Amino acid sequence: MALIMKKRDSVTKNLMKFIVFIIALLILIETLVRVAYFIRNSKIDYIALPYVIGHDYGPIPPWAKDLRILEPDKSLIWKNRPLVNRKYIDVFSPVxxxxxxxxxxxxxxxxxxxxxxxxxxxxxxxxxxxxxxxxFLKEKPPSAFRIVCLGDSWTFGANVGLEDSYPRQLHRLLQKEFPGAGFEVLNLGVLGYSSFQGLELLKKKALDLEPDLLIWAFAMNDSSIAGYRDKDIPGSREDISFVKKVGNFLDKSEAFNLLRYVALTLKYSPESITRQLKTIAKSADTPEKAIDYKNLEPWIRVSPTDYEKNTLQMIDMAKKNNINPLLLYNQLSSDAGEVAGIGYLGIMSPYRKVLDDISGARDVPLVDSSVLISKARRIMEERLEAELGLRPIRVYRGNAPEEAEVIFRVYQGTHSVSKRIYIAGTHPALGNSEPNKIEMYDDGTHGDQREGDKVWSYAATFSPATNIFYVYTNSGEEGKWEGLDVPYIRSFRMDSERDENKIYLPIETFGKVYMQADSWHTNARGYELIANALLEKIKHDEKFKRYIASFTFE
Known part of the structure; x- marks a missing residue:
């Protein structure tokens, strides 16, 4: 019996030693991983932002977690981390x-x-x-006219320095036009925010700042089909199961996160550009069903109905606190015409329509940046045509033809072309999305207007009411996605009303999308246009006019 007890004690001691060894080993591994991450991140001057089509980045490396600027928040879902400094380099360019x-x-x-x-x-x-x-000053100066900007990444100033963000540009414009006045333009923009989060931030912070005027700029993220509704998130994390608690504990381990990242990376298979082109083309075939907001409501971050409620509640709260609201619609639209909010499918965004209806019914001014940016884009296209001497002579018929020849044109700019530029699109005339197959020409043929001018052209015939989605590639191998342009799907709609036999599309530039810093945001010039448009609306605000009347300007 004593021998058995002695063996049992020996086994127990050995087991305890083994457990202690395993724990010590895990602690050592965890420490080494954390130290490696710290050394790696401390040596980085700029964080690269390599945008991809479809926003499909796959598994994100765990060592990038410490470089994030967002953190969880119970009521706001997330918020910016305080006192963070970061430097970024955009890789919205060819690779x-x-x-x-x-x-x-x-x-x-x-x-x-x-x-x-x-x-x-x-x-x-x-x-x-x-x-x-x-x-922010704890107390508002008595002589100040304070403007608070609530919004998403556009308000935050994505892709530009602080001085190029539209709140800062608006502040400079006000100071320049009304020197001596005490203008304050406070930027409360947060990446990824929806109108739900904006309303919460209004209650939690913005009202305490006692603004005279409130700029409300949400829409882009509200329409995101994220698989959840923003209004369901706050409080949902308070009562979690034991399994989730264990999962949350493991999430704090960098070694575990590294193993999980490796496993996910081995299984990850990115969606090809071919598949992405076909997916977007399929959704465009029936535009009225492209996004069924009613049936998708449980999976949309903020439905159009809730977006309207949030915006109206903001207006009521603002006016109750003697704050004048101003609506700002920030979004990019393809081929947006003179009608606000019209994209390539010819349908007004329901979120843009909500703002339009509210603006008229509640007498609240509205600025639509999508129209401003589209007009600026057309000016750039026309200027490039004039500089290159490639303004086409348009030939019209009395009636719209059954088919029309469309000439795609892309300027290679500063990029070298070892073979040629190619175009790939979902239409059979564009190779059914096969890369590096359909050749473009810079030899005066196939719709090309002048040989050797670095403008590559390709002519194809399309029927009316055809939605065309395409990308360019540069000198890659046929059948392989090589020589990629910026990660952006270009588009064109063949309108049934057009009565031209031959349509020259605007000259695009390889490696650029005019007036855009990436697929979702404008650039510094676009933010400047927004600031100028806001200034013109603000100058007609009655509260603003009373404030200005109290100053004498030279």
Missing amino acids: YSHRERMSYIRNFFPSLPASAAGNSLWEISLNSDGFRDQE
Whole structure:
């Protein structure tokens, strides 16, 4: 019996030693992983932002977590982390392959090619409240006219330096036109915010700042089909199961996250550009069913109905507190005409329509940046045509033809072309989305207007009411997605009303999308247009006019 007890004690001691060894080993591994991450992140000057089509980045490396600028919040869902400083370099530019683009995220020691040397650099610095602005004064100065900007990444100033964000540009315009007045323009923009979060932020922070005027700029993220509704998130994390608690505990382990990342990466297979082109083309075939907001309501972050409720509640709260509201619609539209909010499908966004209806019914001014940016884009296209001497002579018929020849034109700009530029689109005339197959020409044939001018052209025939989606590639191997352009799907709608036999599309530029810094945001010039449009609306505000009347300007 004593021998058995002795053996049992020996086994117990050995088991305890083994457990202690395993725990010590895990602690050592965890420590080494964290130290490696710290060293890696401390050596990074700029964080690369390699945009991809469809926003499909796959598994995100765990070492990038410490570089995030957002953190969870019970009522706001998330918020900006306070006192964060970051420097970014945009890689919204051509690359050889998708693998190369993703290497900017996946490589533990990332390096940028020489081709990215001239890419846009921008820096952010967040105050103690987590906003991209100087520290807010605890009390509003008696002589101040304070404007608070609530919004998403457009308001935050994505892709540009602080001075190029539209709140800061608006402040400069006000100071220039009314020197001596005490204008304050406070930026409360947060990346990814919806109108639900904006309303919560209004209650939690903005009202306490006692603004005289409130700029409300939400829509882009509200329509996101994210698989959840924003209004269901707050409070949903309070009562969680034991399994989820264990999962949350493991999430805090960098070693576990690294193992999970490796496993997910091995299984991950990115969706090809071919598949993405076909998906978007299929949704455009029946535009009235492209986004069924009613049936998709449980999976949309903020439905149009809730968006209207949030916006109306904001207006009521603002006016109750003697704050004048101003509505701002920030969105990019393809081929937007003179009618506000019209995209390539010819349908007004329901969110834009909500703002339009509210603006008229409640007498609240509205600025639509999509129209401003579309007009500026057309001006750039016309200017390039004039500079290159390639303004086409348009030939019209009395009636719209059954088919028309469309000439795609792309300027290679500063990019070298070893073979030729190719076009790939979902239509059979564009190769059924097969890459590096349909050749474009710079030899005066196939619709090309002048030989050797670096403008590559391709002519194809389409029927009316055809939605065309396409991308360009540069000198890649046929059948392979090589020589990629910016990660952006270009589009064109063949209107049934057009009465031209031959349609020359605007000259695009390889490596650029006019007036855009990426697929979702405008650039510094676009923010400037927004600031100027806001200024014109503000100058007609009665409260603003009374404030200005109290000053004498030279």
